[in-house]
Amino acid sequence: MMLKAAVIGVGSMGQHHARIYAELPGVELVGIADTDAAMCERLAHRYRLRSFADYHELLEETRPDAVSIAVPTSLHYKVALAAIERGVHVLIEKPIARTVDEAERLIIAAEQARVRLAVGHVERFNPVVIELKRRLAQGELGRILNFRAYRLGPLPMQIGDVGVVIDLATHDLDLMRYLTGSEITRLYAEVQHVLHLSLEDMLTGVLKFANGATGTLELSWLTPTKIRELYLTGERGMFLASLLSQDLFFFENGQFTDEGWPNLQILRGVGEGSMVRFRIQKQEPLRKELEDFVEAVRQTRSPTVKGEDGLIALKLAEDLIRSSREHRVLIYGEES
Ligand SMILES: NC(=O)c1ccc[n+]([C@@H]2O[C@H](COP(=O)([O-])OP(=O)(O)OC[C@H]3O[C@@H](n4cnc5c(N)ncnc54)[C@H](O)[C@@H]3O)[C@@H](O)[C@H]2O)c1
Numbered sequence: 001m002m003l004k005a006a007v008i009g010v011g012s013m014g015q016h017h018a019r020i021y022a023e024l025p026g027v028e029l030v031g032i033a034d035t036d037a038a039m040c041e042r043l044a045h046r047y048r049l050r051s052f053a054d055y056h057e058l059l060e061e062t063r064p065d066a067v068s069i070a071v072p073t074s075l076h077y078k079v080a081l082a083a084i085e086r087g088v089h090v091l092i093e094k095p096i097a098r099t100v101d102e103a104e105r106l107i108i109a110a111e112q113a114r115v116r117l118a119v120g121h122v123e124r125f126n127p128v129v130i131e132l133k134r135r136l137a138q139g140e141l142g143r144i145l146n147f148r149a150y151r152l153g154p155l156p157m158q159i160g161d162v163g164v165v166i167d168l169a170t171h172d173l174d175l176m177r178y179l180t181g182s183e184i185t186r187l188y189a190e191v192q193h194v195l196h197l198s199l200e201d202m203l204t205g206v207l208k209f210a211n212g213a214t215g216t217l218e219l220s221w222l223t224p225t226k227i228r229e230l231y232l233t234g235e236r237g238m239f240l241a242s243l244l245s246q247d248l249f250f251f252e253n254g255q256f257t258d259e260g261w262p263n264l265q266i267l268r269g270v271g272e273g274s275m276v277r278f279r280i281q282k283q284e285p286l287r288k289e290l291e292d293f294v295e296a297v298r299q300t301r302s303p304t305v306k307g308e309d310g311l312i313a314l315k316l317a318e319d320l321i322r323s324s325r326e327h328r329v330l331i332y333g334e335e336s
Helices: 014-023 037-047 055-062 073-085 100-113 127-137 164-180 262-268 285-299 307-326
Strands: 003-008 027-033 050-052 066-069 089-093 117-120 144-152 184-192 202-209 214-220 227-234 237-242 247-253 272-278
Touching (some): 003 014, 003 285, 014 027, 014 037, 014 066, 014 285, 027 055, 050 055, 055 073, 066 073, 066 285, 073 089, 073 100, 089 285, 100 117, 100 307, 117 285, 117 307, 127 164, 127 247, 144 164, 144 202, 164 184, 164 227, 164 307, 184 307, 202 307
Parallel strands (some): 003 027, 027 050, 089 117, 144 214
Antiparallel strands (some): 144 227, 202 214, 227 237, 237 247, 247 272
16 A cells, blocks of 8 residues: 655755655655745755645645654754654654653654654664674774774854754764664764854764763864764774765774783784775665665564664764853763
C-alpha cells in the first residue's frame, strides 16, 4: 500500500524532503504546506499536488500517514504536536525543538499517540559516517583517544530564531556519541557573538567522554568557506572524515605493534605510516534518512535517529551555551 507523506515548511531544507518523497517508490506525496503561499504553490505545481498556507488544513484534508516538519526550529514543537495529536508519524528536522522541555513533551506525546518520531540528524546517513563507524567497530583505530569536529561556514541569513550552537552543535554532538559509543561526561565552552543580531555565532568547546577520550568542537558562522570535518585519533592512527566531500582517510601510525615488551612501550612513540583514502560510494544522506523513516513507519520499528537522540544532543548543546555563560565546567554521571 502507498504511504501518504506530506511536508510542512518547504524552504531551503523542506523542498528537498518534498523532492525525495515525490521520487521514493511506495510513497505518495499528498501535499505541502508553507506560510509563503506563492512559493508553496510554485513547488506544488511542479509535483502536481495540493499546497496549503495553513498546515492544519493540510493535515485535515490530505490525512497523511507521515509528515516531515521543516519549519524554523522555534516552530517545531507546535507543528509536530499538531501532527502527533492526529496520529501522524513525524520526522522533525534537527534540532528536535527549540528547548529541552519542548523536546521532552514531544517524545511523551509521540509515545502516547503510538507514532514514530524521527529527528533529522542527517549526518548519520552520510556514507562516510557509516563507513567510519564500520571501521571503528572492527577495531581499525584501536582505542579512541581524541575526537575533533569542525563545522564552519558563513552566516545563514534565513536563521533568526537560534544561534550557531543550537543549530549546528546538535549534528556533531550526536555524531560524537554515535561514533565513540560513549557518552559525554564533562564539557566546557566559550562562545562569541559577532555578526548575528542577537545570538552566538562561534563556539569552541572542550569535551570529555566516559571512555576516557577527549574532544574539541569548533562551530562558526563567521568562516568564509564551508568546512565539515571529523578527526579521530586512536592507538593505531587517525581517521579524517570530510562530511561535505564524503571522503574518508586513514593515517596509519607507522610505529604501532600489538606485541612487544610492555616496558618498551615508552620508547615506541608514534611515527608517520601509510595514508589510505577509502573508496566510498557517494549517496545523498537525506534520501537515506527518508527511506529509513518510511521503513520505520511501515515496519513499526524505531527510526535510526530517535527522539531521545535528538533530546540528548539538544541538552548537550544547551549546556555548551550554559557553560559559556556561567564560565564553568559542567559534569555529568560517572567519569573514568
Ligand atoms: N538537517 C540539516 O542538515 C538541516 C539543514 C538546514 C536546515 N535544517 C533545519 O530545517 C529547519 C528549517 O530550516 P531552513 O533552513 O529550511 O529554513 P527556511 O527559512 O529556509 O525554511 C523554513 C520554511 O518554513 C516556512 N514556515 C514558517 N512558519 C511556518 C508555518 N507556521 N507553517 C508552515 N510553514 C512555515 C517558511 O515560510 C519557510 O519556507 C530548521 O529547523 C533547521 O534547523 C536542517
